[in-house]
Amino acid sequence: MYNAGKIIVGILIFLGVFTFPVLYNKITTGPPPKLELPAKEKECVMPTPFMKASHMELLNEWRDQVVREGNRTFVNPTGVKFTMSLSSTCMKCHTSKVNFCDRCHNYLNVSPKCWDCHIEPKEPQAGRAQ
Secondary structure (H helix, E strand, C coil): CCCHHHHHHHHHHHHHHHHHHHHHHHHHCCCCCCCCCCCCCCCCCCCHHHHHHHHHHHHHHHHHHHHHHCCCEEECCCCCEEECCHHHHHHHHCCCHHHHHHHHHHHHCCCCCHHHHCCCCCCCCCCCCC
């Protein structure tokens, strides 16, 4: 085979170009943020793995139920009732948008539209007496 060297070089270049995005992301991103339930709470509206993977779908379902159907009560699989409200239910426990929501959304480079309609919670000013 007269072109074996060229073929091998071509394959190596192809593999380098093909795997570059994956390797670049592995090198430049740190570990995902660790988020935990607030200390005073024992459980969220749904189990933690579900909330990590599907909270946006749940919030979209809540929005549709409240706005289109007028239903404001959510009953989770264990039978606990919650009011379907981003501001009153979710932000009651997860009080800091910056330390909770933004950490994951910035890590994943996503920009949810929650605060286009909802009033963004006020973050406490550091070093300021309240």
